[in-house]
Amino acid sequence: MGNPKAFMTIMRKEAGYRPVDERVYDFSEVEQTLNIEDRKLQASRCMDCGIPFCHWACPLNNKMPEWQDLAYKGKWFDAYKILSTTNDFPEFTGRICPAPCEKSCVLKLHEEPVTIRENEAAVAEQAFLQGFIKPVMPSVRTGKKVAVIGSGPAGLACANRLNHKGHSVTVFEKDEAIGGLLRFGIPDFKLHKQVIDRRLDLMQAEGVAFRTSVNVGIDISAKDLLKEYDAVCIAIGSGVPRNLNVPGRELKGVYFALEFLQMQNRIIAGETIAESAMISAKGKNVLVIGGGDTGSDCVGTSIRQKASSVTQIEILPKPPANKNPDTPWPLYPMVLKTSSSHEEGCVRRWNLDTVKFIGEDGKVTGAEIEEVEWAKDAEGRMTMTRTGKKEVIKAELVLLSMGFVNPVYEGLLQELGVELTQRKNVAIDNAYHTSVDKVFAVGDAAMGASLVVRAIASGRDAAIDIDRFLRK
Known part of the structure; x- marks a missing residue:
């Protein structure tokens, strides 16, 4: 000090x-x-x-x-x-x-x-x-091969650690570029993709192999991976977005948040999107349903696309601004968070539930919402009641940002013989080891949707388990 x-x-x-x-x-x-x-x-x-x-x-x-x-x-x-x-x-x-x-x-x-x-x-x-970070090759290779399925923060951390331990690691990614949520889910105005590329160049120079546009379970048999590799790590995330099954959900103009964010990231990367497939906020009244970080990213992206207006609604009550007695220090405070995107111009509202979407000629024109109230029951659990107060929010673009559920590739997991929990996440028998001998799971696939920092921690810790398994 x-x-x-x-x-x-x-x-x-x-x-x-x-x-x-x-x-x-x-x-x-x-x-x-x-x-x-x-x-x-x-x-x-x-x-x-x-x-x-x-x-x-x-x-x-x-x-x-x-x-x-x-x-x-x-x-x-x-x-x-x-x-x-x-x-x-x-x-x-x-x-x-x-x-x-x-x-x-x-x-x-x-x-x-x-x-x-x-x-x-x-x-x-x-x-x-200052040039301190340079490729460092493992002094000895163990001769063991590991396949990591998924290249998000958990998969990359696991691959990085296993490579440093001397194992030969190949990362398989279904998309056209490495990075997972980091590359396609998070806007450039929060994380520029050159920052990712710089780290990937380092990992490649140190011996990690990357294979893109390979959908394991479709392009490559998962069982063949088990035969070819000494261990397989599932790092597929928890990328199925939570849907809102209300009348009008099928209207054009209602999309999942990641559909919108991924498209913008690909456009910035130089990909050409057909006009018929374009999801654009330009000149539209945008409604973002969900008050988390992904919803905030939709707000900032919509503003940059020149939306006419942006409204973000949340079904939960508005949290306190500074301190919350329910989450005292040193716990993480559940308080009102105002992001850089919110500061750029956005109407934020709470205690609102979406009843249905309204449209004309197959296109969304608005959403009917209803006010709700929250109170603790006798056991201290929060319960919701409806007030009956309804209104329509005008919107030509609706983005659903309500979190994520089960892993993307349930078929892949079934092919590997990996069991799923009731929460639709991977069942872990021993640390990060699944119910299948050579198969491990990390990040959101194992614990449900969470923070990037938790995914990195999971990948790092899983690498210890995999290394121990390989050296037995």
Whole structure:
């Protein structure tokens, strides 16, 4: 702890966002960066607590006090070495993680937590910028082969760790490019795809093989993979979106959020989309159903596509703005979150349930909604009642952003003989080992839809189990 009084003398300073009237005209990253000296000062605010609740709250168990002290001292490579022992991709999480570490920082008690997430991104960027991050080939190859099905954050983390342990890893991806949710689900204004490509180039140079446009179970038999590889890791995500089965769902103009976001990401990547298949918000009243991060991404993307208006509704009640007595420190606070997209112009409403969609000539023109109320029952569970108050929200484009359910490839799992739980996630018998001898599962496929940081942690930990299995 180089500066024991910094937390008292230096205030929290965030890099902030680019001006709204500038950023809404492009898909470049909205978040700015502090200069190096300011960043060092922010890192110096870490108090090196006797009990680091930031470490406790982080799904990756990052060692914040250690690497932040090194960042404060300008020892960027040493900081990166410590950070990368727990986090394979700090340049990703430093941009898109909701930072549970900051919510559990002791300084959060005074609403001045250390800017851990931004500091993390800075450490990774300085390490890349100064040329510290170079390909490191495994000293010895074990002769064991592992197939990883899916190239999202969990699959990439698992592949990266197994490769470093000397196993030969091939990652299979059904889409045309590697990255999964990182590439096709998250907008460029939050995570520029060059950041992903830079890491993939490094992994390839270190020996990881990538095979794109290969749908395992269709293009390649899953059983053949079991014969060819010593272990198979299922990292297929939990990519089936939750549907809204109400009258009018079949109308043109009602889409899942990822259909909309994936198309925009592909357009930015240079893919040509047929006009008949185009999903565009331009000139339309857009209704986003669902109040989470994916819904927020739909808001920002719609605004950049020049929507006439954007409204986001949520069936749950509006959370408190700053502190929530139901989730006290050091727990993650369930409070109102206002994203950069919300700041760009969006009407947000809560306690609204969608009753039906209304349309003309087969196209959606609006949604009928009904107000609901929430209260705790005798057992403390939240129960919903309808008020009978209804209205119609005008919308020519409706985006369903209500979360995800079962894995994408149930057929693949059945072919492998892997059992599914009642929640439609992969059944785990022992750590990340499934009910099939050589088959493991990681990330959302194993635990349900969750955060990118949790997926990376899952992939990292599963690699330990797979390595142990291969070395028996």
